[in-house]
Structures are given as C-alpha cells and as structure tokens.
Amino acid sequence: MGPLTGVLYGLLGIYLGGWFLGFWVGNFALLLFVLTMVTLGYWLAERFRFQPARAAAAAALTQQDAVRRAELSRMGIEKVDGDVADARRKLLMQPWWLDWTAGLFPVILAVFLLRSFLFEPFKIPSGSMIPTLLVGDLILVNKFHYGIRLPVINKKIIANNDPQRGDVVVFRYPVDTRVDYIKRVVGVPGDEVAYINKRLTINGQPVPVSPLPDFYDEDSRRYAQHFSEKLGDKEHQVLNDKDRPAFIPGAHEFPFSDQCSYTAEGVTCKVPQGHYFMMGDNRDNSQDSRYWGFVPDENIVGKAFFVWMNFGNLGRVGSFH
Template identity: 75%
Template sequence: MGSLTGLLYACLAVYLGGWYLGKWTGNFSLLLFILTLVTLAYWLAERFHFAPARAKAARTLEQQDQARREELASKGIAKVDGDIAPAREALLMQPWWLDWTAGLFPVILIVFLLRSFLFEPFKIPSGSMVPTLLVGDLILVNKYHYGVRLPVINKKIIELNKPERGDVMVFRYPANPSIDYIKRVVGVPGDEVSYRNQRLYLNGQQVETTALPEFYDDDSTRYFKQYSEKLGSVEHNILVDVQRPSYIRPTDPFPYKENCSYSAEGVTCKVPAGHYFMMGDNRDNSEDSRFWGFVPDENIVGKAFFVWMNFGNLRRIGSFH
C-alpha cells in the first residue's frame, strides 16, 4: 500500500506540474472530487481494517507478555525484565501513507463541500472588470446564491435567485467551459441589449450614467473616461476608451447569433430564454457577450461579492457592487 500511495502522489505531482506549466488544462473541481473519493477509501480502510488490525496486534502482544509474566511468576520469578510499551506504540502507529491519505480526508471533505456549495475563491486574471475589480484581486464567489448545483457536473438541483441586471457573476466560458470568466450581468432573458457608439441601451432606453473624474490605469499608464452607471438597483463605475472604434468583430458562429445584429455603430442583441448577456466594466477592453454570445444558465458558477485579498494593495479588501 505504501508503494501504491507513493505512485498516486507521483501522478498528482505530474498532473499539477503540467497544469502549472500550461501543458494541459486542469479541472480543480474534478480533481478535488477525485481526491475526496480516494482519501475516503483510505479513511474507510483505516477505520474498518488497518486500525482494528493494529489494535489486534497490540492486544496480542500484551496477551503474550502477560502470559510470559504469569508463567515466570508460577516458577517463582516475580521480577521480569522487558517493557513492551515502545513495541506496543510502534504497532499502533499509523504508517505515513495513511497519515497522508486517511488523515487528510476530513480536511479535503470540508474544502470540497465549502467550495462546491458555499464559497469559491477566484483570482481576477485580466483588466476587463476595471475599475470595479483590479488584476490581482482575490475574490469570493457565492456558489448557492443562484441555486444549489451538484459539483463537477454543475447540475442545478435547487432553484433560488435568478441573476439580475448589475450582478457581477462568475461563469464558465461558453466556448471553453474549462475556463472561468467574470463579467457583469447586463441583459436577462427577453432583454434587448445594444452597445452603440460606446453607449449602452436596454430595451430601447439609454442606461443612466454620470460622468466622474478620469481613471488612471497603472497597467496601460493611461487615463480613461469614467462614469457611474446604474443597472437595475446596482450602481457601479465603468470605463470608456474613446480611442477605440465602435465597430465590434464577433468571433466564430455562436448559439443564437441570429439574435444579434452588427453594424459600424456596435451591436444589438435579443437575449434568448435561459441565457444572459454579460459585459465587462472596462467596456472597450473586454471580450464579452458582444463578441462570443450569450451565457446559458447551466454555465453559471456563482455571484462574486467580496475581495478577500490583494497582495499588492490591502486597501482593496472589502465588498463591491
């Protein structure tokens, strides 16, 4: 069993190493699920086989020692050398391969349950959500806000809240579900969303905005036009790059692409049932639904709501809209 455990850890190290180096795409939810099952198997084996076997061996040692002492006592030898305590402890000691499998099961199970049904950490990888979220922000995602889903397969089993305009949502990128994206919900099923000449329209009405002081972006070392925008009940800030053209070049054909029309001014889309139209707050520097289409309900991961760490700027810690 020790050799088998060593082999399993070697496979895990190779998988994680290749994932880190970009040799292949990893699925952390699936990996955590597999680790939970494997450590559960070791935990059950320890509880019902290995631990009882060690306890039985320790009892046998004690019985043999007691029998030897009784035999010597019957011959008039009262003082007997030999302390079996170290040997007994050695028999009862859990081997390393059970320490690193069965011993980790409770911790891995708790992490799996928390991450699958309550909260999942997520790192902001790009500037598409600036100024709301900055590159390097470590955020928490509420996994149950939009309903309880089975881990790995992401099948919803309990319906709760529907995504609303203005929510910041993490979802699986429709073109490659192994990649998580984060954007803001702009359109819900039935909405007509237009982004023309760097202005957002919902159902024919221009979305209310208020001009704010320009925003300086450290990464691009540029100033951008900044506005306060209100979507539903959520008020948040957005950036507009006046140097970018209004024309949008969509990617390869995507589901319900016939619901969208593109022109030199921008794009207009009708959101189909069970889908959502997502946009980044950094409006002209975001690859979002304007380019690759709608996000189906089954791709939803959860609602982002809190920055729990930014190692470069601790003042970033806190909730956001």
C-alpha cells in the same frame, strides 16, 4: 499499500506540474472530488480494517506478555526484563501512507463541501472588469445564491435567485467550459440589449450614466473615460477608451448568433431564454458577449461579492457591486 500511495502522489504531482506549466488546463473541481473519494476510501479502510488489525495485534502482544510473566511468576521469577509498551506503541502507530491519505480526508472533505456549495475563491487575471475589479484581486464567489449545483457537472438541483442585471458573475466560458470568466450581467432572458456608439440600452431605454473624472490605469499607464452607470438598482463604474472604435471587431459565430445584429456603430442582441448577456466594466478592453455570445444558465458558477485580498493593495479588501 505504501507503494500504491507513492504512485498516486506521483500522478498527482505530474498533473499539478503539467497544469502549472501550461501543458493542459486543470479542473480543480474534478481534482478535489477525486481527492475526496480517494481519501475517503483510505479513511474507511483505516477505520474498519487497518486500525482494528493494529489494535488486535497490540492486544495480542499485551496478552502474550501477560501469559509469559504469569508463567515466569509460577517458576518463582518475579523480576522480568523487557517492556512491551514501546512495541505496542509502534504497533498502534499509523503508517505514513495513511497519515497522508486517511488523515487528510476530513480536511479535504471540508474544503470540497465549502468550495462546492458555499464559497469559492478566484483570482482576477485580466483588466476586463476595471475599475470594479483590478488585476490581482482575490475574490469570493457565493455558490448558493443562484441555486445549489452538483459539483463537477454543475447541474442545478435546487433553484434559488436568478441572475439580475448588474450582478457580477463568475461563469464557465461558453467557448471552453474548462475556463472560468467573470463579467457583469447586462441582459437577462427576453431583454433586447444594444451597445451603440459606446452607450448601453436595455429594451429601448438608455441605461443612466453620469461622467466622472478620468480614470488612470496604473498597469497600462493610460487615462480612460470614466462613468457611473446604473443597471436596475445597482450603480457601478465603467470605463471607455475614446481611441477605440465603436464597432465590435472579431465577433464570431456562436449559438443564437442570429439574435444579434452588428453595425459600424455597435451591436444589438435579443437575449434568448435560459441565457444571459455579459459585459466587462472596462468596456473597450473586454472580450464578452458582444464577441462570443450568450452565457447559458448551466454555465453560471456563482455571484462575486467580496475582495478578500490583494497583496499589492490591501486597501482593495472589501465588498463591491
């Protein structure tokens, strides 16, 4: 079993190395599931085979030593050299390949359950959600808020809340479901969403906005127009770049694209049932539903709600809307 364990760890190293170097896109949920199943197999083997076998061998050694000492005592030899305690300890000792498999099972199982059904950490890789979320923010996502889903296949088995306008949501990118995106829900099923001349309208009603002092983006070293926007009962901040045009460049075909119409002033879409319209808060620097379409409900991962760390700015830690 030792050589087999070494091979498995070698394959794991190759997979993680290729993922880190960009040779392929990793699937952490699947990897964690596989690790849980493999270590479970080792744990069961240790619990019901290897550990009893070691205990039996140690008991046999102890019994043999007792028989030997009794035989020597009958021969008048009371002082017997040798102590089986060290040998017994070595027989009972768990080998390294079980330490690094069965021994890790409880930890991996706890992480798997926590990540799959309760909370999952993510890192913000881009500036599409500035000023709400900054590049480098490490956030927590509530996995059960929108219902309980089976890990890996993301199949909802217990319904809970539906995504609401204004929620910040992590979801699987419809163009490549191996990649996770984060945006704000702007339109729910049945809504007519219009983004015309950089102003948002839902079902014919303009979304209330109020101007704020210009926002300085330290990464791009540029100022942006800064607004407070209210979707439903949720108030948040958005940015606009006055130098960017109002029309949507580079939009492509996507499911239900016939529900959208594009003009020089922007885009208007009717959100189909079971889908959501997502937008970034950094409105002119966000690839979102205006470009690649609606997000199906089965792609929803969870609701983002808390920045738990930003190593460059500890003041970022806290909840957000």
